[in-house]
Amino acid sequence: MECSKQRPSLEFVESAFWCLGGDSLFPLFPLSSKGEEAIERKEDLSQRLHPPKRIEGGLGVKPLREWNETLLVKNLWRVFAHKDTLWSKWVNLEKLKGGSIWDAVYKCNDSWGWKCILDMRNKIQNHVVIDNGSYKWKKNDGSVVNYSTQQVWRDLRSNRVKVGWHHVIWFKGLEPKHAFIMWLATLHRLYTQDKMKSWMPQVPLLCPLCEKTNDSINHLFFQCEFSSCVWKDIKAKLIFRGLPYSLDSIVQRMAVYPFTKNIWNIVNRLVIAACVYFVWRERNARLFRHQKKEALKVGEDVQNYIRWKLLSLTVKNSSAIRKVADLWNMKWVNNRFKFV
Structure with a gap:
């Protein structure tokens, strides 16, 4: 009797690898479209009731959507800053053909993850500046600092009123x-x-x-x-x-x-x-x-x-x-x- 093996769905694969980072071959993929729809209603309610920071009355757990977007920015930054990673080199040579990611447009056969990375351009375009020939991050207060995931998280997240207790x-x-x-x-x-x-x-x-x-x-x-x-x-x-x-x-x-x-x-x-x-x-x-x-x-x-x-x-x-x-x-x- 032949045993059949069920292949994991694309949604499962994307949701499983979204959090990989560092110099991994896999980029920080977002959740799939079905995954986003599934968590959207619960996450909106959860964020209203339980802000991420404890000083804001929360539990100290980052909201999945906001943290996912922060990590997508990391991939976007690697591409246009030409960081020395395998994935960013592949994107610049094979996908962009030496062009700029800021001018890239959607294609019908583009993956969901790639489309979400491109969507992040509008969110960070006012934060990206060139200082002495290198890319820097412009904070919400106007000061310019080196890029860091922590700073991106602070500037892109929804700030809430601090509680005294x-x-x-x-x-x-x-x-x-x-x-x-x-x-x-x-x-x-x-x-x-x-x-x-x-x-x-x-x-x-x-x-x-x-x-x-x-x-x-x-x-x-x-x-x-x-x-x-x-x-x-x-x-x-x-x-x-x-x-x-x-x-x-x-x-x-x-x-x-x-x-x-x-x-x-x-x-x-x-x-x-x-x-x-x-x-x-x-x-x-x-x-x-x-x-x-x-x-x-x-x-x-x-x-x-x-x-x-x-x-x-x-x-x-x-x-x-x-x-x-x-x-x-x-x-x-x-x-x-x-x-x-």
């Missing part, structure tokens, strides 16, 4: 899963019951923690009777004991303070993110696995997590360090926190 969530030392849940909660993007109510208006939904009303971001963090007990016990161990029982207000309050390596700045942010994470985890455990913990036990989980995080810090002795050690039932020995 990014340092409350994104900082060294915070566990990624805590930062991710905290980020979603800050943006009100967690799937809480107030959102599900619009999908299933006929189904009665109650907060799994207090069983009195629908849960929502403001309810879960920390206006629910259950979560408010957790937050009340935990914030007694913070220097900012007057923090409110609303996550939005807490984030706004913390965003005012500049982020430094002060021990209280670190502990405060660790505690807020940990409370959000462990309350959300308890909510899901009750809802999907029918497992329950008392508020006191969830509070203990938060405290144990913070104490283990403190063990990883190297700190010098000070009054603030001694205060933190006292509040969290620890001691300071040789620039490290230790369990009592």
Whole structure:
């Protein structure tokens, strides 16, 4: 019996090689036309909700379309600047026949990738200048610099308004899963019951923690009777004991303070993110696995997590360090926190 092998489609091949760069034989191909259409709707919504830079309230992931265009510019630059790469030499000799890529026109049998590279000419024509016989990149502010992919990305991407709370969530030392849940909660993007109510208006939904009303971001963090007990016990161990029982207000309050390596700045942010994470985890455990913990036990989980995080810090002795050690039932020995 003869086995048949299915050849990969052109769309798959193009999408697989679009990210290859360096001195590779393959240029930075764009996604195929079908691939672009498939991601266009989701990407437009995603970019509005989650900007690429963390300082703009995003997750720090580059949008595929904008990054793809930036890499296409790299190929275009290699061709008209006559860079010493195999692919650019082939394009100039065989495809352009010694002509300029700025004068090249589409042909019926041109590949999709080549057409997209030519389309990038209109986007960068105001950024390309000749300085002392060599090509340079003109930034948005008018200054002229050497070409770099990073600078092209900065000038071509869509800039968004910076947020003041990014340092409350994104900082060294915070566990990624805590930062991710905290980020979603800050943006009100967690799937809480107030959102599900619009999908299933006929189904009665109650907060799994207090069983009195629908849960929502403001309810879960920390206006629910259950979560408010957790937050009340935990914030007694913070220097900012007057923090409110609303996550939005807490984030706004913390965003005012500049982020430094002060021990209280670190502990405060660790505690807020940990409370959000462990309350959300308890909510899901009750809802999907029918497992329950008392508020006191969830509070203990938060405290144990913070104490283990403190063990990883190297700190010098000070009054603030001694205060933190006292509040969290620890001691300071040789620039490290230790369990009592």
